Amino acid sequence: MEQDHGHHGHNQMDHGANHANHQQTTPAEALRVGWELNPKDIQPRQETEIKLSLKDSHGIPATAFSVVHEKQMHLLAISKDLSTFLHLHPEYIGDGEFTVKTKFPSAGSYKLFADFMPEGGTQQLATFEHNAEGAENTQTVTPDEVLKKTVNGLDFKLSFDRLAANQHLTMAFTITDAETQVPVKELEPYLGSAGHVVIVSSDLEKFLHVHPTDEKTTGPTVTYMTTFPEPGIYKIWGQFKHKEEMHTVPFVVEVPSE
Structure with a gap:
């Protein structure tokens, strides 16, 4: 132990x-x-x-x-x-x-x-x-060229007002139906929140657990305030609930010094 x-x-x-x-x-x-x-x-x-x-x-x-x-x-x-x-x-x-x-x-x-x-x-x-135990099948962590992913029939777009280390910044997930492109406005609370976000640095030394600026929002945009503590590559997981289904969407970003 x-x-x-x-x-x-x-x-x-x-x-x-x-x-x-x-x-x-x-x-x-x-x-x-x-x-x-x-x-x-x-x-x-x-x-x-x-x-x-x-x-x-x-x-x-x-x-x-x-x-x-x-x-x-x-x-x-x-x-x-x-x-x-x-x-x-x-x-x-x-x-x-x-x-x-x-x-x-x-x-x-x-x-x-x-x-x-x-x-x-x-x-x-x-x-x-x-x-x-077993042979480790490692993957290279590389930043996403486009901050848009489709997960379980929903499109998730990630955006920042600015992206720099040691800066208070706004981060937003915008969610639409992948087929119709209709904005999703019926997000359901997940653990009492519109959406949870976990962020870690590529070396797993920096850990951020953030929640929306508006916990009660139902979409299509869920906004967060956060600060990346130092430059480098970070992976971001957003978790959202829609029609009783959990959606976990990952993004990788590279945060510059300024």
């Missing part, structure tokens, strides 16, 4: 507070997070249980957690080559422990990001790395 403090001092965590991304202050005492994966030798597509144990520095379990976007914990699992993205919601089973079952679709290295908020505290992020 490995432990990782629930905070990081290198811009790894950023959240959509006040509908934008603001660097979180370090809490007086960040919780220690113990990770346990069963089985330990994970095979691709094999059901795996992930257990997290949250305790203070004295080893006392934390027992109270705030609900953030309808869940006490959001767990993101992302492969090293950024080809796999899993958004999971571990269940709190008491005594400071969370558990969830999932399957890792391919061999290779994964990084897990546990996003949670102790009651009365600040948002925290803990990370853990592991491997799924």
Whole structure:
């Protein structure tokens, strides 16, 4: 079992507070997070249980957690080559422990990001790395030439008012029906929000979890405020719900220094 403090001092965590991304202050005492994966030798597509144990520095379990976007914990699992993205919601089973079952679709290295908020505290992020056995089939992460994708019959267009590091900027997803090109105005809430967005740097060291400026919008455009902490290549996953179906759309962008 490995432990990782629930905070990081290198811009790894950023959240959509006040509908934008603001660097979180370090809490007086960040919780220690113990990770346990069963089985330990994970095979691709094999059901795996992930257990997290949250305790203070004295080893006392934390027992109270705030609900953030309808869940006490959001767990993101992302492969090293950024080809796999899993958004999971571990269940709190008491005594400071969370558990969830999932399957890792391919061999290779994964990084897990546990996003949670102790009651009365600040948002925290803990990370853990592991491997799924087998030959790793890595993909090259290259920026998209056109920021438009079709997923499950819907067109998603990504746009920015400007794209530069260390700048507060506006990011927007515009959604239309792929066949009719009619704007989609019937988005349904996903975890209490019009759409969730997760952004990571190509080295998995920078992590952003952002939410819309208008949580109640139903489309066709969902807007976010965010800040990329440094120049480089980032992968963006937007998650939206329409007609009871979840749509996860990925984009890769290169963020210049200015």
